[in-house]
Each structure stands twice: as structure tokens, then as C-alpha cells.
Amino acid sequence: MKLQTRYGGFTAAVNSRIAAFLAIVLSLAVATGAATVHAQTEPVKLAILGDSLAAGYGLAPAQAFPTRLQAALKDKGRNVTVINHGVSGDTTAGGLERIDWMMADKPDIVMVELGGNDMLRALDPGATERNLDAIVGKLKQAGATVWLVGMLAPRNFGSEYVQQFDGLYKKLADKHGVPLYPFFLDGVAQDPALNQPDGIHPNAKGVDVIVERILPFVTKNLDDAASVRRPARP
Known part of the structure; x- marks a missing residue:
């Protein structure tokens, strides 16, 4: 018992x-x-480091490229916050100077949309390339995934300038192994119906065309597991 x-x-x-x-x-x-x-x-944070084309010059905030891109991604079921770091008139040199300020938002991905103002001012393409090279390198060192967006020079700038400027984006994309969208204004440039009276900045319809054309590039790279490396956040 x-x-x-x-x-x-x-x-x-x-x-x-x-x-x-x-x-x-x-x-x-x-x-x-x-x-x-x-x-x-938790949403992926995508920052647009750009100039007036990103800032939404001449448009209401709701019509700017980052806002419209975020809405398009949401329609696709994507949980992405798009942060507008566009500054009208900014050059690649200016973009390089404000990287630390932009990175305070701790973006996972940075889309670099710069170079248009360098080109409009006929600055040395070599200097533009060096600035973009430093921007991409600094962003990668900070732990962000980088996507590069290209620009094309007007054909009346001369074949030598056009060749040097147009080619620098692919050269940098290949060097750093980052995705490249060749021409931000694809389908919009030189179309009066899609641009503001200055012939440079897209109107609201033009922004929608840009978003429609760049969206497959964005979604493809979001789906690329090797492309999105989320930095640690405190």
C-alpha cells in the first residue's frame, strides 16, 4: 500500500x-x-532619393510619383510604404550630401532617381557618374537595397555627351550589381499631353503612365529575395 x-x-x-x-x-x-x-x-519601406520628378513639382501631393506608386502597390496587395525624398532642383552632388538625413527613416530599399538636373545644366557626365557611384556605395554600406533609375540626355546635346551620359547608369548598375530601370520618363518624355507646360515635368496623367510602366520593375525586385535585405532596426 x-x-x-x-x-x-x-x-x-x-x-x-x-x-x-x-x-x-x-x-x-x-x-x-x-x-x-x-x-x-510590417511594411517594406521604399525611399525615393530624387529630384523634382520624385518631389512632384507642379502637382498636388496626392499626385506625386511616390504617392501614386504606393497606391498602385497597395492595389497589387503589396505592403509597401513609399517615402518621398525628392528635392526639386537637386543634383547628384546634392543627393550625395543628404544621404545620412534620408537614412534616418531607415528605408529597406532606396530608389535613386537623380541625374536629370546634372544633364539639364550640361554638367560633366564624369562628375555625375562619380556622385552616383558614391551614392550607391554609401547606401549599400548602410545596409539598404539600391535600385537605380536612369535618365537620357536630349539628342541635341551632341553624340559625345549623349553617349557618356546615357551609358553611365548601366555602367554603375553593372559595377554594383543593382537593378536598373533605364529611363524614368519612358512613355512620357516629349508628349505634350502628359507633361506640364514647361515640357519637362509630367502632369498627373504623365505620373500615372510612369507608375504603370515602372510597376513591373518594382514588383519583380520586391519578389527577388536576394534584392530585399532589410537592415536591423532599433
Whole structure:
């Protein structure tokens, strides 16, 4: 009788310890699951480091490229926050100077849309290339994924300038191994119906065309697991 009592007490103790162990395992699983859900629902932060084409010169804030791109991504079921870091009149030199300020937002991805003002001012393409090279390098060093957006020089600038300027974007994309969208104004440039009276900046319809054309590039690179490396956030 005493043996049975002792055996029963031993069994109860073992069962109690097993129950406690299972409770710990279950709580860890729940916590891990919650963290996973949080990670999956946290939006990807995409910053646009650009000039007036990104800033939305001459447009209402709701019509600017970053806002319209975010809306298009949302329509595709993408959880992406697009941050407008466009500054009208900015050159590649200006963009390089404000990287640290932009990175305070801790973007996962930075789309670099710069060079148009360098070209309009007929600045040395070599200097533009060096600035963009430094921008891409600094962003990658900071842990951001970089996408490069190209610009084309007007044909009346002369074949030598056109060749040097147009070619620098692919050269840098190949050097750094980053995705390149060749021409930001594809389908919009020189179309009066899609541009403001200055013939340079897209109107609201033009922005929608830009978004429509660049969207496959954006979604493709969002889907590329090697393309999105999310930096640690405090």
C-alpha cells in the first residue's frame, strides 16, 4: 500500500514537471508566432532619393510619383510604404550630401532617381557618374537595397555627351550589381499631353503612365529575395 502511494506521488511529480515543460514550450511557440506575424505584416519601406520628378513639382501631393506608386502597390496587395525624398532642383552632388538625413527613416530599399538636373545644366557626365557611384556605395554600406533609375540626355546635346551620359547608369548598375530601370520618363518624355507646360515635368496623367510602366520593375525586385535585405532596426 505504501509502495503504491509512493509510486503515485512519483508519477504526479513527473506529470507536473512535464506539464510545466509543455507550458514553456507552448508559450515560446506563441511568442515566436507573434513575432513572425509582426515581421510579415510590417511594411517594406521604399525611399525615393530624387529630384523634382520624385518631389512632384507642379502637382498636388496626392499626385506625386511616390504617392501614386504606393497606391498602385497597395492595389497589387503589396505592403509597401513609399517615402518621398525628392528635392526639386537637386543634383547628384546634392543627393550625395543628404544621404545620412534620408537614412534616418531607415528605408529597406532606396530608389535613386537623380541625374536629370546634372544633364539639364550640361554638367560633366564624369562628375555625375562619380556622385552616383558614391551614392550607391554609401547606401549599400548602410545596409539598404539600391535600385537605380536612369535618365537620357536630349539628342541635341551632341553624340559625345549623349553617349557618356546615357551609358553611365548601366555602367554603375553593372559595377554594383543593382537593378536598373533605364529611363524614368519612358512613355512620357516629349508628349505634350502628359507633361506640364514647361515640357519637362509630367502632369498627373504623365505620373500615372510612369507608375504603370515602372510597376513591373518594382514588383519583380520586391519578389527577388536576394534584392530585399532589410537592415536591423532599433
